[in-house]
Amino acid sequence: MQEYKEEAKNHDAQDALADFRNSFYFPETEADHCVYFTGNSLGLQPKTVRDxxxxxxxxxxxxxxxxxxxxxxxxxxxxxxxxxxxxxxxxxxxxxxxxxxxxxxxxxxxxxxxxxxxxxxxxxxxxxxxxxxxxxxxxxxxxxxxxxxxxxxxxxxxxxxxxxxxxxxxxxxxxxxxxxxxxxxxxxxxxxxxxxxxxxxxxxxxxxxxxxxxxxxxxxxxxxxxxxxxxxxxxxxxxxxxxxxxxxxxxxxxxxxxxxxxxxxxxxxxxxxxxxxxxxxxxxxxxxxxxxxxxxxxxxxxxxxxxxxxxxxxxxxxAGMDRLRAKSVKLTAFLERIINHVAEKNTAEIELITPSDPDARGAQLSILAHGYGKGLFHDIQKNGVFADWREPNVIRIAPVPLYNSFYDCYKFGELLDNALKKYKK
CATH class of the missing domain: 3.40.640.10 (Type I PLP-dependent aspartate aminotransferase-like (Major domain))
Known part of the structure; x- marks a missing residue:
């Protein structure tokens, strides 16, 4: 996973929208890094809302x-x-x-x-x-x-x-x-x-x-x-x-x-x-x-x-919708690569059911977790990932370009990798 970590840092360093992340509050968590991937359910609070x-x-x-x-x-x-x-x-x-x-x-x-x-x-x-x-x-x-x-x-x-x-x-x-x-x-x-x-x-x-x-x-x-x-x-x-x-x-x-x-x-x-x-x-x-x-x-x-x-x-x-869309396409594709890498590495029976064509998806990836049940979801959730479970066995994640980083994508992959190791035969 180290190569993805370095790539994430490089992408974030070049991201013209990176500062918008500081415009939002992130939930408190005991984990060392909060990966908030539930903007498709409830977006984060802008810091200017109170004003x-x-x-x-x-x-x-x-x-x-x-x-x-x-x-x-x-x-x-x-x-x-x-x-x-x-x-x-x-x-x-x-x-x-x-x-x-x-x-x-x-x-x-x-x-x-x-x-x-x-x-x-x-x-x-x-x-x-x-x-x-x-x-x-x-x-x-x-x-x-x-x-x-x-x-x-x-x-x-x-x-x-x-x-x-x-x-x-x-x-x-x-x-x-x-x-x-x-x-x-x-x-x-x-x-x-x-x-x-x-x-x-x-x-x-x-x-x-x-x-x-x-x-x-x-x-x-x-x-x-x-x-x-x-x-x-x-x-x-x-x-x-x-x-x-x-x-x-x-x-x-x-x-x-x-x-x-x-x-x-x-x-x-x-x-x-x-x-x-x-x-x-x-x-x-x-x-x-x-x-x-x-x-x-x-x-x-x-x-x-x-x-x-x-x-x-x-x-x-x-931010501008055009710039947000450009980052969204890049961010989602990066996360997709990481998930596929982790699945292959662990010979895991997980499948992305969201279209791979960027023109046929937005800022969301849905992971069909064959046979893992809700345990896999809880394993990543307790380590700082805010994701979404949909019955019977889908984990939905949304890398939102306004406040999510490429490092968030790397961190999600790392935590998914660690969770899957428990199930590896």
Missing amino acids: EIDIELRDWAKYGVEGHFEAEHPWFSYHELLMEPAAKMVGALPGEVVHMNGLTTNIHLLMVSFYSPTKHRYKIICEAKAFPSDQYALESQVLFHGFNPHDAIVEVHPRKGEHTIRQEDIEAAIEEHKDELALVFWGGVNYYTGQLFDMKGITEAAHAQGAVVGFDLAHAAGNVPLELHNWDVDFAAWCTYKYFNSGPGSVGGVFVHHKHANTKNLPRFAGWWGYNKEKRFKMESGFDPIPGAEGWQLSNAPVFAMAPHLASLKIFEK
Whole structure:
């Protein structure tokens, strides 16, 4: 492993983004080095979060209710601070993005607008083994409209003996069900395997058959470059507590393409914060939505949830998504090499099920630990590795370019090597 240690040090010395690591707090651990590889579950806390929250606490104490208009960042328009920087991160126009609620709540709200089944066009195509919350959302939406989920929801599976889903199989499913297809709803990056999907290709295939397209970007936003506007995606939703480092259960993000966002008669569940800003406090009946994605808001901006996200977005703006992606590709490939080396060295039955093609993955590697059970996971965990276990036998790790180093990758390999020695025959 010594050669990887030296290579890691060289890469870190040349890393233009290395200083961003100092912008985050790392968990306390008894190990000599913390390897935090769970940014795909909960990102680290930016050190500037406290400052952003303190501003709002100060202004709440100083102004009380008048903080809505007199605060340094008036709460009445606080969400607007997030729109432009977030739009840059997902490849959208500022008016196409808004932050509100949580991820699954937003998915339901968007499906009110974009899943309008008819007797003949009612089916939804989605990935097999989507995150359970997405599955439950789709099932309940279908049932709400009076259809049978077993008929209305079409899951596309990996082929036998494979772990990831082929693009041609997605397109084949769209073609097969084109006459009955209402919606394609897909994860941008699969939470389990880490597969990055061709969102542009999926959108084009679905639109060619007259279907609406939406994406769950929980594992894609802040992780991989996105061009939602240019790809002509109809709608999307994401959380901000994973790669966006905005705190547990933090506010969700929403994208609505401008071709829909200004359509006032589009079905939606309305709330007063989505009402015309100029007339909001007249308290009139008859919903008059704000143009753009803001028109999907329901309630006042959750300022204390948005403040950490503002802190994180400022860091992302400084780092730049292009530079982060370039480092991510290099960092993930380095970690992949180390894991394969350790597996071969120990003749270990572990398998990377994340695609090896950099264009088909983000900052994640999923290790299928054949026959080791959770013991292997606990062995590395107790030595300072923060990773993620998914049943029945997958260890997910996420080398996040904002705060992970090449030395982190080396250290993970060293600890995995030591753990595997216990099982070596």
